Amino acid sequence: EFASDSESISIFKKNYLSEFGNTDGFIYKEVSEGRFPGGIEFYLPLFFHETNTLLDYLDTQAIIVYQKGFIEATQLHNDELLDRFEHCKLSLQRLPLPINKVFLNVEELFKLLQDKKKIQTQAPKSNKKESLNFSTALLPPLKIQSQTKNPLKKLIKFVENFEGRVLIVCESQGRQSVLTDLLSSYQLSAVNCDHWIDFLEQKEKLCITNASLSEGILCDQFAIITENNLFGKDVVKQQRRRRAKHKDFDEAIKSLIEIQLGDPIVHEQYGVGRYLGLKSRSFDDNQQDFLSLEYANGAILLVPITSLNLISRYSGANIDHAPLHKLGSQQWAKAKKRAAEALYDVAAELLEIYAK
Incomplete structure (x- = not known):
């Protein structure tokens, strides 16, 4: 990051002239006029009298933890930067x-790291004398089976038979709330905890929290289960894409297990319909699964599982009497337009009130 005030721009202009010997470049003209085009981060050093690296801010006793393969990945990244630099010179x-004014090269990086205490983590067991092998294992299959009578059977069996404690990690606070309700409906009571230390201080067997964690792990005394373990990676990816598009993402449908037969749902393009279950169809010898949705006058819409991100919960007051929209009409488009206009009117009134 860099400041965009007049002082920083003045420093940039002086450094640019010193570096390139002219002021004819596109970047120079844009920054001089207070605009910062894409790629400006590659000129970041010009906004400062001097720059430092992250390692300059670490305590002398800091321990560097890195994964096996870090050295190879760093070298690959360095090679890609050199190729990009040669191309940009044209x-x-x-x-x-x-390039050495923007990035550390591999030799410089490892020279700065050589005096630091380091820990390398890796999945395979190591036979080196200085290694410490933890007693960990992969979790058994726990994925929720939405088309069975007891979708949470695998999870329930694991929690009941596992002698240690279990922590379920969700991607967000909203997801944590939704999953807690889902577990409760199957007589699994999960206690909320704020973070890892809070979990360790708890005594309950099953806890739930939210954090950025993609894969779970099984140890002797505890097990960590993530949404990837419960819903599968494809569904979780759809959740993330939907979060980028909708502010009410945490209330959106994230997995088929959360949709009950007859539930009203909302399709982004077609409006309110009712969920009738899963249907399988074969196309070119490839079987695909679809959500079957019923609309007004008994019309049926089949939505591919891969488009689950287009489906969200119906948030009306009475789900039993949710109004079904008519396929092929402008009913849903008009409803969205009216809602947008009403929102605009409210915003205009608020602005008028604040103006007074």
């Missing part, structure tokens, strides 16, 4: 800074 309007 641009007369966007001359790049010398």
